[in-house]
Amino acid sequence: MQKMTLKIPYLAAISLFPAMTTAWASDPTPVTAPVATPPAPDASALYQTHCAACHSDDRFGMMGPALLPENLERLKRKDAAATIRDGRVATQMPAFADQLSEADINALVDFIYTPPAKPPLWTDQDITASRVVNADALKLPAKPVFSADPKNLFVVVEAGDHHVSVLDGDKLEPIHRFASRYALHGGPKFTADGRFVYFASRDGWITKYDLWNLTVVAEVRAGINTRNLAVSSDGKWVMVGNYLPKTLVLLDAKDLALKRVYDVKDEAGTLSRVSAVYDAAPRQSFVVALKDVPQIWEISYDPKAEPIYKGYVHDYKMGEGVAAPGPFTPRVTVLDTTLDDFYFDPSYNRVLGASRDGKAEVIDLRVRRKIADLDLGGMPHLGSGITFDYQGHPVMATTDLKAAKVTVIDMQDWKKVADIPVNGTGFFLRSHDKTPYMWVDSMMDPKFRDTLQIIDKTTLKVVGSVTPAPGKTSAHVEFTRDGKYALVSLSEKDGAIVVYDAATFKEVKRLPMVKPVGKYNVWNKTTRDRGTSH
Incomplete structure (x- = not known):
């Protein structure tokens, strides 16, 4: 059979295949001009315009705090962004939401969390x-x-608006x-x-x-x-x-x-x-x-x-x-290791120190060497340790930032006396020479941050608890001079100092405060009461 070739004029081809030509003529993915990517915000320029007047050109701080990674280690980036966007209540930090875009704010956050090119000097x-x-x-x-x-x-430190209150x-x-x-x-x-x-x-x-x-x-x-x-x-x-x-x-x-x-x-x-x-x-x-x-x-x-x-x-x-x-x-x-914090024995001749990895030891300052290891584990918070007498022996007790326990150490042979189970990981432990109890918070634990437990110093057993406000952080106990009352920080913006009878654990009164954190009694501090930090 002879092969036939059909020849169709170009214009006729267009009319014979309209669907094809329509599709060809109108591409379903139309070609458009490329969208220009907006330039990244100049964080350094933004800082000089909006921040330098209060925080200084070099970020070292003036009227406002230093804005360097070392100073911001406890502030989450999202909270830093919120502070730039919304300001900080009861301070001179204004809100910039109407002046800066989210991209600008995020660029500023990245900028202040980045070490400066020139190491800061003072x-x-x-x-x-x-x-x-x-x-x-x-x-x-x-x-x-x-x-x-x-x-x-x-003296009560109110972190919420950077004030100090003096209480009678x-x-x-x-x-x-x-x-x-x-x-x-x-x-x-x-x-x-x-x-x-x-x-x-x-x-x-x-x-x-x-x-x-x-x-x-x-x-x-x-x-x-x-x-x-x-x-x-x-x-x-x-x-x-x-x-x-x-x-x-x-x-x-x-x-x-x-x-x-x-x-x-x-x-x-x-x-x-x-x-x-x-x-x-x-x-x-x-x-x-x-x-x-070390x-x-x-x-x-x-x-x-x-x-x-x-x-x-x-x-x-x-x-x-x-x-x-x-x-x-x-x-x-x-030393054998670096120490993150330490505590003195009652004589102040010996230092009980702990590192971030849980290693703990006793150093005698008179002979200038380690004399014992301490079986603490976890991450003890020795800076808030207390001492008291237990069964005729002086002992030290400390919270743990990684474990739900209070550890008690004999200060004569440096052996562990007990690990007392508590609700959660705590930060502060407090007592007073005139009370038989020590109070411990669980402020580091999301589940139990609202409750403080009370431990009998004679039995080393939990005998009570207080919850100033369910779901809200409560921490840091300090006692009155006579040990009769225990003051607890309800550490929230709409917080309070909550006063408890130290014998019955009943609430006595509340004093409104703006996120109170630590509170410090003059008598207990100046006499170095064994139940408080020094």
Whole structure:
């Protein structure tokens, strides 16, 4: 058969196959011009426009806190975004929702959580330049301007709007309230007579406050990211431990004038953050745990301190028989592990320390070495430990940040006495020499954060509980001077200090507060009651 070829004119082909030509002529996926991707927000420019005036060009903080990763480690990114978007109630932080897009806000969040290209510095000159002194306050008489017992005052830190309330511990009523620096941290410290209290903020501001005259005496910025402070037992010195820069700062307690900055480093020059600094009153010294180097430093403020021998001291190594100045010179104890926090035995000659991985040990400051390991496990929170007598032995009890238990350790042989099961992981443990009970929160546990349990110190058994507000966080107990009442923080924006009868566990009254966190009784702190932290 002969093959035939059908020839169709081009125009005829179009008419013969209309469906095909229509489909060809109108592509179901029309070609459109590419949509331009909006440029990514310039976070640095946004910061300079909207943030630098309060937080400084270098993010070190001024009127507002420092905006650096080290300062924001406890703030979730979503909460940081919410703060930029909605502002912060009762502070000078405005809302930017009407000025910034979500992309802008997210870019700013990424920016402030990114380390700056140039490592932040805070020099001696910066510290000195930041100091502000209320000259009139230095001349005020040593006499309270109120009728309340000055030794039974409470200082309450209200984190919700960055204020401090002063409570009358007898009437259980507020007598004064004042604005504080942003994010107070580490617990306030008192002079022995209870007149002055010193606060440290997370972003390095140290405030001296006259409780008797209800006024600020002086302020200075000792660092960019501060861990805590300690006040010497003679009331002459303040020592500040910093994460950033990695320094210890010695201040004159009278007016917060700078006296010395210690670069915290080991013999090889490895710099370290400061985990904690506390006053060891009987030894007339500050004791310092280092976070990045396995060492404890002891710095004496006793003007009669003996010169020390051996051991690395700052920038030089001391040989056998070579003396160094006694006061204000670090004496170093080398450890097996770094310590995140520590606690003293009643003599203050021994330090009970724990690392983040649960290793715990006892260090004798007299012989400058470890003398025992502690069977604690988990992640003990020794900073809130307490001591009491159990079956004729002095014991220490501590909460655990990873396990639902309170661990009790014999302070003579350093053996574990008991693990007391509790509802959930807790942060604070408190008691008083005049109460047979210790109170523990479970604020770290989402399920049990609303309830505190009460443990009998004689039987080591849970004998009661309180729930100030179901579903809301309750934590941090502190007792009145006489141990009769236990004050609990209902730590919410619409929170309160809830007062309980320490014998019956019945609620007595509520004092409205804005997210109260810690509360500190002058008598318990200055007498170093065994039931509270020091």
